[in-house]
Amino acid sequence: MVAVPSVRSISRRKELYFISNDFVAKSAHPADMKPHRYIRNSAFVARPSWSFSCSAWLFCLLVLLALGNANAQNKVLSLDGTGGYVELPPNIFNDLEEAPIEAWVRWDDFSGTFKRVFNYGDARRDLSITTRTDTANLWFVLGDAQQALHGVEIPNLLSARQWCHIAAVSGKGAMKLYLHGALAGTNEYTGSFAGLKNGNRFYFGQTVTTNDPPTNFKGAIDEVRVWNFSRTEAQIRDTMYRPLTDNEPGLAGLWNFDNVENGVVKDSSPGAHHGKLMAGAQILAEDTPASLGASRVSRVLELDGTNSFVELPAGAFTNLDEVTVEGWVKWESFGSMSRFFDFTLAGYELNVMNRATDPALFVETLHGNDRAAMLVTEVLSLGRWTHIAAAVGTNAIRLFVDGALISSNL
Numbered sequence: 494m495v496a497v498p499s500v501r502s503i504s505r506r507k508e509l510y511f512i513s514n515d516f517v518a519k520s521a522h523p524a525d526m527k528p529h530r531y532i533r534n535s536a537f538v539a540r541p542s543w544s545f546s547c548s549a550w551l552f553c554l555l556v557l558l559a560l561g562n563a564n565a566q567n568k569v570l571s572l573d574g575t576g577g578y579v580e581l582p583p584n585i586f587n588d589l590e591e592a593p594i595e596a597w598v599r600w601d602d603f604s605g606t607f608k609r610v611f612n613y614g615d616a617r618r619d620l621s622i623t624t625r626t627d628t629a630n631l632w633f634v635l636g637d638a639q640q641a642l643h644g645v646e647i648p649n650l651l652s653a654r655q656w657c658h659i660a661a662v663s664g665k666g667a668m669k670l671y672l673h674g675a676l677a678g679t680n681e682y683t684g685s686f687a688g689l690k691n692g693n694r695f696y697f698g699q700t701v702t703t704n705d706p707p708t709n710f711k712g713a714i715d716e717v718r719v720w721n722f723s724r725t726e727a728q729i730r731d732t733m734y735r736p737l738t739d740n741e742p743g744l745a746g747l748w749n750f751d752n753v754e755n756g757v758v759k760d761s762s763p764g765a766h767h768g769k770l771m772a773g774a775q776i777l778a779e780d781t782p783a784s785l786g787a788s789r790v791s792r793v794l795e796l797d798g799t800n801s802f803v804e805l806p807a808g809a810f811t812n813l814d815e816v817t818v819e820g821w822v823k824w825e826s827f828g829s830m831s832r833f834f835d836f837t838l839a840g841y842e843l844n845v846m847n848r849a850t851d852p853a854l855f856v857e858t859l860h861g862n863d864r865a866a867m868l869v870t871e872v873l874s875l876g877r878w879t880h881i882a883a884a885v886g887t888n889a890i891r892l893f894v895d896g897a898l899i900s901s902n903l
Contacts, residue, residue, distance in 0.1 A: 566778065566784075567715070567751070567778065567779060567780050567781060567784035568715075568749075568750045568751045568753070568776050568777065568778055568779075569597075569713045569714065569715040569750055569776070569777060569778075569779045569781065570697065570698070570713060570714040570715065570750050570758075570774060570775075570776060571713050571774070571775045571776065571777040571779070572698045572710045572711060572712060572713070572714070572774055572775075573711060573773070573775075574601075574602060574709050574710065574711030575709065575772075575773060576707050576709055576772045576773065577698065577710075577770070577771065577772045577773040577774035577775070578696050578697060578698035578699035578708065578710070578771050578772060578774055579696065579697040579698060579699075579748075579758050579768045579769065579770060579771065579774060580695070580696055580699075580768055580769055580771050581695040581696065581697070581758075581766060581768035582695065582766050582767075582768070583692050583693055583694055583695055584692035584693070585692065585695065585746075585764065585766045586613060586686040586692060586695075586719065586745065586746075587686060587687065587689075587691075587692045588686075588687055589664075589685055589686040589687055589719075589721055589745065590664055590665070590685050590686075590687045590688075591662075591663065591664020591665055591666070591685050591721070591722060591723045592662075592663055592664060592685050592686055592719055592720060592721060592745070593660060593661070593662040593663075593718075593719070593720045593722075593723065593724040593729070594611055594620075594622065594660070594661045594662075594717070594718070594719050594720075595658070595659065595660045595661075595716070595717070595718040595719075595720075595729065595733070596610060596611065596622070596658075596659050596714055596715070596716060596717040596718070597656055597657070597658055597659075597714070597715040597716050597781045597782070597783055598610050598656070598657055598658075598659055598712065598713075598714055598715075599654065599655065599656045599657070599712045599713045599714075599781075600624065600629075600651055600653055600654075600710075600711075600712045601653060601654050601711045601712040601713075602653065602711040602712070603624055603627065603628060603629050603651070603653060604627055605626070605627065605706075605709060606626050606705070606706045606707075606708065606709070607621075607623045607624060607625060607626060607632075607700070607705075607708065608623060608624045608708060608709075608710050608711075608712075609621055609622070609623040609696070609698065609699065609700055609708045609710065610622045610623065610659070610697065610698065610710070610714060611623075611661075611696075611697060611717065612694075612695070612696050612699065612700055612701045613686065613689075613692060613694070613695045613696075613701065614636065614689045614691045614692055614693065614694070614695075614701055615689075615691045615693045615694065615701055615702070616636075616640075616701070616702040616703070616704070616705075617636040617640035617642065617702075618636045618637070618638065618640055618689045618690060618691040619634075619635075619636050619689060619691070619701050619702070620634070620635050620636075620663070620685075620686060620689065621633075621634050621635075621700075621701075622659060622661050624651065625646070628648070628649070629649050629650065629651040629652065629653070629871075630646055630647065630648050630649060630650065630651075631646070631647045631650045631651055631659070631670065631672070631677070632644055632645070632646045632647075633645045633646075633661040633668060633670045633678075634646075635663060635668065635682060635684055635685070635688070635689070636689065637682075637684055637688050637689070638688060638689065638690040638691075643668065643680055643682035643684065644668075644680060645661075645668050645669070645670040645677075645678040645679060645680045646678070647670065647672075647677045647678050649852070649871045650672060650677060650874060650875075651874070652872070652874060654712075655877075655895065656713075656781050656782050657672060657673060657874065657877060658671075658672070658673050658674065658733045658782070658783070659671070659672065660674070660724075660729045660733075662723060662724065663682075663684065663685040663686075664683065664684075664685040664723050665683050665723065666683075666723050667679055667680060667681050667682065667683055668680040668681075668682050671726065671729055671876075672874060672875060672876050672877065673733075673823075673874070673875070673876030673877045673878075674726065674729050674730035674733055674876055675726075675825055675875050675876030676726055677875060677876075697714055697717065697748070697768070698710040698714065698774070699771075713777075713779065714750075715749065715750060715781050715783070715784075716747075716748075716749050716781070716783055717746070717747070717748040717749075718737070718744065718746065718747050719744075719745045719746035719747075719762075720743045720744060720745055721743050721744075721745045722743045733783065734782065734783050735783075736749075736783075737761075739761040739762065739763075740763065744762045744763070745762060745764060746760055746762050746764060746766055747760060747761040747762040748760055748761070748768065749761060750776050753770070753776045756769050756770040757769055758770060782878070793821075798825070798826065798828060798831075805836065810836070814886065814887055815884075815885070815886040815887070816843075816884075816885055817882055817883065817884040817885075818834060818843070818845070818882070818883050818885075819880065819881065819882035819883070819893075820833065820834075820880075820881060821878050821879070821880050821881075822878070822879055822880075822881055823876065823877060823878045823879070824847060824852075824873060824875055824876075825875065825876060826875065827847045827850045827851060827852060827873070827875070828847075828850065829849060829850055830846050830847070830848070830849065830855075831846055831847050832844055832845070832846040833845045833846060833881060841858055841859060841860035842857075842858065842859040842860075843856075843857070843858050843883070843885055844856070844857050845857075845881060845883050847873055848868055851870070852870075852871055852872065852873040852874065852875075853868055853869060853870045853871065853872065853873070854868070854869045854872045854873055854881070854892065854894070855867070855868050855869075856883050856885075856890055856892055858885055858890065865890060865902065867890050867892055867900050867902060869892065869894075869899055869900050872894055872899065879894060879895060880893075880894070880895050880896060881893070881894060889901065889902060890902050
């Protein structure tokens with residue numbers, strides 16, 4: 494069972510769910526249809542669906558929940574980019590020789606200096622999860638007692654204004670950086686908190702290096718967890734959408750921001766390492782994929798990258814002048830032209846895929862010698878559910894990602 498996030502609003506759902514009202518009647522003529530093509534060569538999990546005024550569907554019916562933030566009971570740390578952060582007790586992890594750190598994070602802005610989520614220690618003898626200056630690069634970095642830096646950096650991995658699950662593991666098994674439960678990068682360095690020989694400062698959303706410019710983190714953070722033993726990729730995935738009971742073995746710190754009173758940020762782990770809101774940091778009600786995922790678990794189609802695919806009936810979609818194909822998709826790796834779908838509609842071919850082996854989203858239509866294509870770079874992320882909708886008409890292609898129109902040839 495896999496958690497699938499919901500769409501963001503009713504209005505966006507209506508815009509995405511445009512489809513020809515003649516779909517059912519016209520699809521009853523398989524003789525007019527060319528042999529269909531297949532979804533293949535993929536290493537991702539997909540949940541596509543047809544929508545709204547029509548009961549026909551592509552692979553399976555995806556029930557879409559519109560859960561607005563107005564009713565959210567989950568609380569998050571909200572930082573507005575003006576210097577707010579959380580200050581936590583110093584020196585609390587100095588003895589940890591291995592330590593996974595996990596958090597749900599939403600960066601709203603990458604401009605300016607490093608946008609640190611988690612920073613512990615002192616200048617060049619610290620552990621940090623951050624971006625690089627003016628980039629969407631994700632960087633997990635450890636400084637040792639000799640002030641040498643050891644890091645894992647993944648270029649352009651992040652997307653602004655989108656929640657992502659980060660896990661940074663350090664210790665005897667080397668440094669490992671995960672995005673949405675999928676391994677993104679490694680470094681052979683085997684140090685952890687104990688190797689810093691320093692725990693002078695500890696912040697969420699701020700730098701421990703006093704002569705650096707302030708982080709000015711703009712975005713939100715939730716469900717920060719620190720463990721005192723190395724966790725596997727399967728263990729990270731197993732609990733990333735699940736609320737903890739506060740007494741899990743090995744839990745060294747848990748800040749979920751649900752019980753903040755008088756500016757005190759409670760640590761729900763047995764260590765009770767409570768922090769405090771600083772410089773205008775706020776706690777706001779907002780859902781994350783984890784808070785929604787706890788009540789939203791459903792079956793998905795899983796493809797293992799070994800030429801597995803779903804074959805659909807020939808003649809299923811005939812004589813459509815306008816059509817929208819949509820679904821929730823999660824790539825675990827970017828294979829060569831890993832297709833979300835690829836088939837023929839009313840004499841023209843339509844496919845959506847990642848381009849080459851890159852995180853670029855590519856839409857293509859072919860009708861005889863006529864070809865139209867659309868490429869949007871750096872829009873996909875490994876291990877993250879993304880809602881994709883391709884709306885194709887006689888003279889137009891519109892591409893939506895997570896409910897937002899990101900490209901059009903109109």
